[in-house]
Amino acid sequence: xxxxxxxxxxxxxxxxxxxxxxxxxxxxxxxxxxxxxxxxxxxxxxxxxxxxxxxxxxxxxxxxxxxxxxxxxxxxxxxxxxxxxxxxxxxxxxxxxxxxxxxxxxxxxxxxxxxxxxxxxxxxxxxxxxxxxxxxxxxxxxxxxxxxxxxxxxxxxxxxxxxxxxxxxxxxxxxxxxxxxxx
Amino acid sequence: xxxxxxxxxxxxxxxxxxxxxxxxxxxxxxxxxxxxxxxxxxxxxxxxxxxxxxxxxxxxxxxxxxxxxxxxxxxxxxxxxxxxxxxxxxxxxxxxxxxxxxxxxxxxxxxxxxxxxxxxxxxxxxxxxxxxxxxxxxxxxxxxxxxxxxxxxxxxxxxxxxxxxxxxxxxxxxxxxxxxxxxxxxxxxxxxxxxxxxxxxxxxxxxxxxxxxxxxxxxxxxxxxxxxxxxxxxxxxxxxxxxxxxxxxxxxxxxxxxxxxxxxxxxxxxxxxxxxxxxx
Ligand code: SF4
Numbered sequence: 001x002x003x004x005x006x007x008x009x010x011x012x013x014x015x016x017x018x019x020x021x022x023x024x025x026x027x028x029x030x031x032x033x034x035x036x037x038x039x040x041x042x043x044x045x046x047x048x049x050x051x052x053x054x055x056x057x058x059x060x061x062x063x064x065x066x067x068x069x070x071x072x073x074x075x076x077x078x079x080x081x082x083x084x085x086x087x088x089x090x091x092x093x094x095x096x097x098x099x100x101x102x103x104x105x106x107x108x109x110x111x112x113x114x115x116x117x118x119x120x121x122x123x124x125x126x127x128x129x130x131x132x133x134x135x136x137x138x139x140x141x142x143x144x145x146x147x148x149x150x151x152x153x154x155x156x157x158x159x160x161x162x163x164x165x166x167x168x169x170x171x172x173x174x175x176x177x178x179x180x181x182x183x
Numbered sequence: 184x185x186x187x188x189x190x191x192x193x194x195x196x197x198x199x200x201x202x203x204x205x206x207x208x209x210x211x212x213x214x215x216x217x218x219x220x221x222x223x224x225x226x227x228x229x230x231x232x233x234x235x236x237x238x239x240x241x242x243x244x245x246x247x248x249x250x251x252x253x254x255x256x257x258x259x260x261x262x263x264x265x266x267x268x269x270x271x272x273x274x275x276x277x278x279x280x281x282x283x284x285x286x287x288x289x290x291x292x293x294x295x296x297x298x299x300x301x302x303x304x305x306x307x308x309x310x311x312x313x314x315x316x317x318x319x320x321x322x323x324x325x326x327x328x329x330x331x332x333x334x335x336x337x338x339x340x341x342x343x344x345x346x347x348x349x350x351x352x353x354x355x356x357x358x359x360x361x362x363x364x365x366x367x368x369x370x371x372x373x374x375x376x377x378x379x380x381x382x383x384x385x386x387x388x389x390x391x392x393x394x395x396x397x398x399x400x401x402x403x404x405x406x407x408x409x410x411x412x413x414x415x416x417x418x419x420x421x422x423x424x425x426x427x428x429x430x431x432x433x434x435x436x437x438x439x440x441x442x443x444x445x446x447x448x449x450x451x452x453x454x455x456x457x458x459x460x461x462x463x
Contacts, residue, residue, distance in 0.1 A: 022229065065250045065290040074288055075241070075250040080331050080364050102331075102422065103364040124230050124422055125331065125366035126455040128250040130237035147302060148250075148290055160233065162226060162424065172226075173363060176425020180224060181418030 004158070008056025009097035009119075017119050017163050019170035024158040025121075029058040029100070030141075031152040033079055037087040039143055040151075044090060051142035051151055054091060058098035058121075063148035064138075065128070073138040073154070077128030078102040081120070085109045092116040100161055104173050114169050121161035122172075134159040185262070185319040187463055189270035192321070195461050196279025199325035200255060201287035203459040204247040207238040210394040211370075211431065211456055218368060218421075218428040227426030231368075234421075234454055249455040252289035253327030255280045255309040256387065264319035273311060276323070281305035283325075292330065312384070324391060326458040332365035332451040338383050341445045350375050350447050351410060357449040358414050358430065363423020366453035368431045370394065371414065374448045377438035386450035389434035391458055403435045410435075 005013050007027030017023070030052050032040065043050055061081050065074030081101030088099060089112035097118050102125040105113075113120060123131055137155035144150050164172045212235065219231045241248035257276050267275060284291055284306035293307065294300040337357055341349045354373045361369075374385035398404040410433040420426020431454065440446065 020226065022226070063250065063290065063292075065247045065252060066288045068246065068288040071246075074290070075247040077250050079251070080334070082364075102366065104362055104423070122363070122422060122424065124233045124237075125363075126249045126453055127233045127237040129241040129244070129246050129248055130233055132246070133240065148292075162230075162422075164424070172424050176224065176226065176420060177362075177418040177423070178425075179418065180420055180425045180427060182416040183413075183418075 007058055009058060010056060011117060014097055014117055014119055014167055017166050018168070019163055019166050019172040019175060021163040023121065023161050023163060025058065025161060026157050026159070029060050029154050029156055029159070031060050031062050031154060033061050033063050033149050034083055035146050035149045036143055036151050037084050041087045041090055044094060052153065055095035056097050057095065058100060059091065059096060060154065061099070061101035067138070073132055073135050075128035076132045076135060078123040078125055081105060088112065092118045105165065110165060110169070110171070113165055114167060117167040119163060119167060120165040122164045123161045131159065184266050185264055186266055186268040187321055188268050189275045191463060192267060192272065192275035193279040193282065195463060196257065196276050196323060196325060197283035197286065199323065199459045199461055200280055200283025200289065200327065203325050203327050203457040204252045204287065204289055205245045206242050206459070207248050207455065207457065211454065212238060214394045214431040215368070215454065218431065222421065222426050222428045224420055224424070224426035226424050227421040227428060230421035230424070231428065247289055249329060250290055251292060251329040251331065252284065253329045253457070254293060255306060256326040256328050257309045257311045258324040258326065258388070258391070259311060259313045260316045260322040261313060262318035262320045263315055265321050272313070276311055277307050277309060280309045281307050321463040322460065323463070324458055324460040326391065329453060329455065332369065332453045335361035335365045335451040336386070336449055338379060338446065338448040340379065341447050343445045345445060347406070351406065353447050354410055354433070354449055355413050357451070358419070359417050361451055362419060365451040366455070367419055367423055368421055368428045368454050370452040370456045371430050371433045372436070372450040372452060373410070373433060374436045374438070375445065376440035377446060379446055381438060382446035382448040383450070385436040385438055386448035389436040390450065390452045390456055392434045394432045398435060403437060407433045407435055
C-alpha cells in the first residue's frame with residue numbers, strides 16, 4: 001500500500017510512518033549534499049539563519065544533472081547518505097523531520113532519528129529520470145556557486161520513496177536483508 | 184596510413200558520452216526484466232519496475248538515466264595503420280568529453296584536485312586507456328562511471344596460497360559489505376592476476392562484457408555462475424532493501440601473474456552500467 005504524505009512533516013505524519021512503507025511525497029523539499037551540509041552546519045554554529053525553515057522540513061540528498069531547456073531540473077536521483085551523517089543530527093535538533101537518500105546511516109544518525117522523531121526515506125538510486133518527473137519546479141535558494149551542490153527548493157508531486165528508518169528504531173535495510181538471506 | 188580527422192574523433196566521443204548516459208544497454212534491460220520475474224520481495228519488485236520505467240524515460244526523452252553521469256572512462260583500440268589528422272588523439276577525446284557533457288546536459292562531476300576539490304567545469308579530464316592493435320580502424324568505448332559504486336570497490340593482494348576459495352570469498356564479502364551503497368542490483372567486475380594496477384583496471388574492463396555472456400574459459404564460467412548464486416543469497420536485494428536480486432552478473436577477468444603474487448580486485452558497478460562503443 002502506498003501512503004500519500006505532504007510537507008512540512010508534522011509529528012503526526014512522522015508517527016504514522018513505518019519502515020517498509022512506500023510513500024508519495026507532495027509539497028516542498030530542499031536539496032543538499034556534501035558541501036551544502038557543511039555550509040548549513042557552519043551557519044547554525046555561527047548563529048545565522050538557515051536558507052529555509054528547518055521545522056518539519058525534508059532534505060533530499062541529490063546533486064541533479066543540469067536542466068535541459070523546458071524542464072525545471074535535470075535527472076535527480078539520490079546520492080549516498082552516509083557522507084552527510086556527521087551533519088544530520090544537528091539539523092534534526094533544529095527541527096528537520098525527513099531525509100531522502102540512499103544507503104545505510106550510521107548509529108549517531110539512527111539515534112538522533114529516535115530522539116528527535118524523524119524519518120529516513122530511500123529513493124531508488126539510478127531512477128533519476130523517473131524521479132525528475134515528480135519535480136515540478138526547482139529554484140536555487142542558497143550557495144549558487146556550489147553548482148550541482150547548491151541548495152534548491154523543489155516543488156514535488158507524488159515523489160516516490162520508501163521508509164527505511166522510522167522514529168521507532170526499525171531499519172528496513174537490516175530487516176529486509178535478514179528476511180531474504182539464504183546463506 | 185589511414186587518416187581520421189581530429190573532429191571526427193571528437194564528435195564521436197561527444198556522442199558516445201550522451202548515448203551511454205541516455206541509453207542503458209538491451210542486455211541490462213533484459214536482465215532487469217528477468218530479475219523482476221524472480222524477485223520475491225514486493226519492495227524489490229517495485230524498485231525493479233521503477234528502474235525499468237526510468238530507463239524507458241531516459242531513452243525516450245534523451246535525458247541521463249542517472250544524475251551521476253560519472254567519470255568518463257575511455258577505452259581505445261587504435262590500429263597501427265591509423266593517424267589522427269589535425270591534432271592529438273588524447274586531445275580529441277578530451278575535447279569530445281567536454282562537448283558531450285556540456286551539450287548533453289550531463290552533470291560535471293570532476294574536481295581538479297582531490298584535496299582542494301574545485302570542479303573542472305566540463306567533466307574533463309577523462310581517464311584514457313590506449314591499446315595499439317593491428318589494422319586501420321579506431322575503436323572507442325566510453326564508460327561513464329558513477330561515484331557511489333566506485334567507492335565500494337577494492338584491490339586486495341592475496342597470497343597464492345589463498346587460492347580460488349580466497350578469491351571467491353573476497354568477491355562475495357566485498358558485495359556483502361557494500362550493502363545498499365552501489366545501488367543494487369549490481370554488476371560485479373572481479374579480476375585476478377596481473378600486477379596491482381593491472382588487476383584494478385581489469386576489474387573495470389570486465390564490466391564491458393554483455394550481461395548474459397559466458398566466460399570463454401569453462402573454469403571461470405563455472406566460477407562466475409557460482410559467485411552470482413552466492414551473491415544472490417546474501418539477501419541484500421534491489422537497493423539493499425532485501426530481496427533475491429542483488430547482482431545481475433559477475434564478470435571475471437584473469438591475467439598471468441608473478442610466482443609470488445595473487446592480486447585480486449573488485450570493481451562494483453550499479454544497474455546503471457553504461458558503456459557505448461563506436462568503430463571509426
Ligand atoms: S551508483 Fe550508479 S545508479 Fe547509483 S547513483 Fe551512482 S551512478 Fe547512479
